[in-house]
Amino acid sequence: MRRSRLFLLAGMAALMLGGAGLWQWRAHERDGSAALARGLAALDKGDTRSARVELMNAIRGNGRSMQAHAAQARALAELGDGAGAQAAVERARSLGWPAAQGRAVMAQALLLQGDIDGALREAQASDVPPESVVAAARVIARASLAQGDIGRARLALERALTLAPDDAENWIDLGRFRLATGDQGGAIQAADRAVALAPANAKALALRGELTGAQYGLIAALPWFDRALAANPDSVPALEQYAATLADAGQASKALSLSRRILALDPSNPRAWMMQAVMAARAGRADLARALLDRTHGRLDGEPATRLLRGVLHLEDGNAVLATEALAPLVAAQPDNRTARVLLGRAYYLNGDFASAASTLATIVAQRDADPYVLMLAASAQEALGDRAMADDMLARADWPVRASADPFASPRDATLAAGPPPANATTAIDNIPYIRALLSTGRAADALARARLLSRANPGAPAAWLILGDTLGAAGQPQEAARAYEAAANIRFDRDAALRLAAAWGRAGNPARAAQVIQLFLTQNPNDVEAQRLAAGIAIQAQDWRGALRMLRAVRARIGDNDAVLMADLARAALESGDGPAARAYATHGYRLMPGNPMTADMLGWVLLRTGEKGPAAVDLLEKAVALAPGAPALQLHLGQAYAAAGRKGEAKLALNRAVSVPGFADRQEALEALAAL
Numbered sequence: 001m002r003r004s005r006l007f008l009l010a011g012m013a014a015l016m017l018g019g020a021g022l023w024q025w026r027a028h029e030r031d032g033s034a035a036l037a038r039g040l041a042a043l044d045k046g047d048t049r050s051a052r053v054e055l056m057n058a059i060r061g062n063g064r065s066m067q068a069h070a071a072q073a074r075a076l077a078e079l080g081d082g083a084g085a086q087a088a089v090e091r092a093r094s095l096g097w098p099a100a101q102g103r104a105v106m107a108q109a110l111l112l113q114g115d116i117d118g119a120l121r122e123a124q125a126s127d128v129p130p131e132s133v134v135a136a137a138r139v140i141a142r143a144s145l146a147q148g149d150i151g152r153a154r155l156a157l158e159r160a161l162t163l164a165p166d167d168a169e170n171w172i173d174l175g176r177f178r179l180a181t182g183d184q185g186g187a188i189q190a191a192d193r194a195v196a197l198a199p200a201n202a203k204a205l206a207l208r209g210e211l212t213g214a215q216y217g218l219i220a221a222l223p224w225f226d227r228a229l230a231a232n233p234d235s236v237p238a239l240e241q242y243a244a245t246l247a248d249a250g251q252a253s254k255a256l257s258l259s260r261r262i263l264a265l266d267p268s269n270p271r272a273w274m275m276q277a278v279m280a281a282r283a284g285r286a287d288l289a290r291a292l293l294d295r296t297h298g299r300l301d302g303e304p305a306t307r308l309l310r311g312v313l314h315l316e317d318g319n320a321v322l323a324t325e326a327l328a329p330l331v332a333a334q335p336d337n338r339t340a341r342v343l344l345g346r347a348y349y350l351n352g353d354f355a356s357a358a359s360t361l362a363t364i365v366a367q368r369d370a371d372p373y374v375l376m377l378a379a380s381a382q383e384a385l386g387d388r389a390m391a392d393d394m395l396a397r398a399d400w401p402v403r404a405s406a407d408p409f410a411s412p413r414d415a416t417l418a419a420g421p422p423p424a425n426a427t428t429a430i431d432n433i434p435y436i437r438a439l440l441s442t443g444r445a446a447d448a449l450a451r452a453r454l455l456s457r458a459n460p461g462a463p464a465a466w467l468i469l470g471d472t473l474g475a476a477g478q479p480q481e482a483a484r485a486y487e488a489a490a491n492i493r494f495d496r497d498a499a500l501r502l503a504a505a506w507g508r509a510g511n512p513a514r515a516a517q518v519i520q521l522f523l524t525q526n527p528n529d530v531e532a533q534r535l536a537a538g539i540a541i542q543a544q545d546w547r548g549a550l551r552m553l554r555a556v557r558a559r560i561g562d563n564d565a566v567l568m569a570d571l572a573r574a575a576l577e578s579g580d581g582p583a584a585r586a587y588a589t590h591g592y593r594l595m596p597g598n599p600m601t602a603d604m605l606g607w608v609l610l611r612t613g614e615k616g617p618a619a620v621d622l623l624e625k626a627v628a629l630a631p632g633a634p635a636l637q638l639h640l641g642q643a644y645a646a647a648g649r650k651g652e653a654k655l656a657l658n659r660a661v662s663v664p665g666f667a668d669r670q671e672a673l674e675a676l677a678a679l
Contacts, residue, residue, distance in 0.1 A: 035061060036068050043071060046201070048078040049234045049265070066095040073105045080236075082112025100127040104135035111143055119143045134164045138173050145180060153177060168198035175207050178461075182429050184492045185461025187211055202232035206241050214493045217525015218249040236262055240271045250528035252279050270296035278309060286316045304330055304337075311343050320350035331360065338364060342374055349381055357381040365394065372398040372565060372595065395597070426451060427458030429465055436468050445475040456485070463493035470501055479508035494522065496529060503535060512542070530559050537570065546577035565595035569604040581612040592622075599629035599636060607639045610646065619643055627656070634663040638672050650679050 039054030052075040058068040073088035086109040089102045107122035120143050123136040137160035144153035157177055160170045175190035188211050194204035209224030225242035228235060243258035256279060262272040277292035290313050293306075300306045307330040314323035327344040334340060341360060348357035358381040364370050365378045379394035417438035423431040432455050439448035449472040452465075459465040466489035473482035483505035490498040499522035506515040516539045523532050533556050540549035553571045562568070568591030576584035588605040595601050606622030623640040630636055641656030653675075660672040 033058070033062070036065065036071070039068070039075070040071055043075055046232065047234075048075045051075045052079060064095055066092050066097050069095060070097050070102065070105075073102065073109070077105050077108040077112065080112060082109045085109035086113070100125070100129055101132070103128045104132040104139065107136060107139040107143075111139055111146075116143045116146055134160045134167060134170065137163070138169065141173060141177060145177060150181060166197055168194045168201050168204055171197065172201075172203050172207055175211070179211070182462040182464050183459065184211070184214065184463050187461075188215065188492075189461075200231040202228040202235040202238045205231060206235070206238040209238075209245070210241055213245055214495060215491075216494055217522070218245050219525045219527075221245050222249075234265055236266055236269065239265075240269075240275075243272070243275055247275055247279055248528065249526065252282070255279065268297075270299040274300055274306065274309075278305070281309060281312060286313055289313055290317075304334060304340075308340055308343075311340070311347065315343065315347060315350075320347045323347035324351060324353075324356075335363075342377075345374075345377060345381075349377060349384075354381045354384040358385060370397065372598070373563070376595075398595070398598070422451065426454040429455060429459060429462055433464060433468050436472065440472060440475050445472065448472045449476050456488075461492060463489040463495075463498060466492070467497060467501065470505065474505060474508070479505050483509055483511075483514075490518075494525070496522070496526070496531060500531060500535070512539070515539070516543075528559075530556055533559075534567075537574075541570070541574065544577070546574050550574040550578050562590065563594065565591045565598055565601050567591075568594065569600050572604050572608055576608055576611055581608075584608045585612060597629070599626040599633065602626040602629065603636050603639055606643065610639075610643050620647060631659075632663075634660040634666040634672075635668060638668055638675070641672070642675055645675065645679060653679060 035054045035057035039051045039058055042048070042051035042054060052072065055068055055072040055075060058065060059072065062068065069088050069092035073085045073092060076082075076085035076088055085105060089097075089106045089109060093099055093102060103122045103125050107119045110116075110122060111119035119139055123139040123143070128136045137156045141153040141156035141160070144150075144156060154177070157170065157174050160167070161174065164170055171190045171194035175187045175194060178184075178187035178190055191204065191208045191211055194201065195208055198204055205224055205228035209221045209228060212224055213221030222242075222245065225238060225245065228238040229242065232238065239258055239262045243255045243262065246252075246258065247255035255275060259272040259275045262269050266272070273292050273295040277289045277296075280286075280289035280292055289309070293309065293313070296306070301310075307326050311323045311327035311330070314320070314326060324344060324347045327340055327347060330340045331337065331344050341364060345357045345361040348354070348360060358378060361374060361378040361381070364374050375394045375398035379391040379398070382388075382394065383391040417435060419442075423435055426432060432451060436448045436451050436455070439445070439451065449469075452469040452472040456465040456469045466485050470482040470485035470489065473479075473485055483502060486498055486502035486505055490502055499518055503515040503518040506512070506518065516536075519532055519535050519539060523529065523536055526532060533552050537549045537552035537556065540546075540552060550571070553567065553574055556567060557571065560567070568587045572584045572588035572591060575581075575587060585608055588601070588608040591601040592605040602622050603626035606619045606626065609619040609622065620640075620643045623636070623643050626636045627633075627640050637656045637660040641653045641660060644650070644653035644656060657672050657676045657679075660666060661669055661676065663669075666672070
């Protein structure tokens, strides 16, 4: 046979084989089997979004494919679509899938929809097959935790880990369980184990990012979220956490971009709309915030952040009734949430319910460090109720130039709680921390300290246990030991509570440099935190870093507005010392208008007028008023003495300056001595 004929026959055979292959491929595409194979492969790799699309194509090719519906149920459950997963399970079962085979995924689907009892019935069924026992145990743990049954949740996770110690999903769930129960240190260990087992698991990496954000700060968490998205660019939970972290860190444009990416993947995602609503509210665009919040369709209405945002927006809208409806359940659930409590008190007051306003604000007013705004609001409520004496007392406290150090947050139930029997188990945080706080607020510091030591020893990975120990040590007059306890908490969870307590403890222990380091470190990771910015400004003022203080105070003003008289006084001083006299005058004048009875605002306006060359008696009159309101404040006496000296009233200047010099520990004593020497 000639060679050309051999080549022809070989070519025809190859063409026939290719045609047969193409026909077979098209047949597989038509009947959905090829899409099913691709979907199962994507599901095994953890690419659930691609799996869902392929499985939809498989079902479109063969709507009676039991395997395709069963696999689609798994994909939808992993994507958080509980209703879709339940429908897919039911369809697979109608096509012959044994009920036992779908127990775990059906349990997960029901749990996603909030049907905890139904989820437990499926997960605890006696016919759960061996290959589904671990997944079912994880559902039991999540459902039990949602019901508050911590013991059953712990047992379920222990069972899952015993059966599959190298399953990263078990360690992820254990990390979330420990985080929910306050064991931050244990959660970090579990997350590290999950990452070690599955370095490309986006859920494990996102959990580690979340924990890093709490342990070290928001900025430190960002690389973990970058790794999570590198592993799975379409992971909506990782995108949600990343965007929220960026928003809290002040990187609004990046957060907005990520929220839009989430909506491209999941157009009805309520958290993305919520994040955009919060960013709009922070930017002062209340109407846009309301419109964006409406797009959540109420799916997050039970969450604290949503209630708080709705309350703020209703107050902005002038609707105090709706504001109270949003905020009252939040304060009931989180009685220590000062922001929500103040907003609720304001809403009650605006609604004319003065008794509710007074009772809501009472726990804050009872604190020595109550801020002037709260005191003035509470005073207005008391005046409306006819108690002029109590209103005058609150106004006098609001006008006092120096705020006392913070107390542990008190509760009206503290006396009853402290008088009752102690919790039977001294090692559980959930009941011991309120009891210890009650002991502190009723003056039983020694009993509180003994109980707090037991709690921290039993829960070394729980920052809340170390914080309460620090509080009790501080109340017992041991600031350095308190700082060490707060450091232990901060090493696990470096949040605002730990940072502010730690800085205050080092300040009381006589180590202001260490306090400044703590605040600076916290601000590096949380640049948008108002309380930390304000503390940093105070530290800059003490160091006479006036430009740094002015920059920080202006950042605070941008966040909280112009209605804080003390902030205006601080801005006036920083602007004056920075050489900006006109700005100093504007700040000082506005602060005095807000609180003309406050010696600090009167002193600052008088001092600014004096330093900027104001002619006439106005400066001396204001400084005399400040001293009359607070005669024991040496800084006010110093300013008045210098004003008298500038006016040629040397005798009065000597009296005022001598009063300033005679106060022990006065920081500006040397300046007063030099002013005396110059007379």
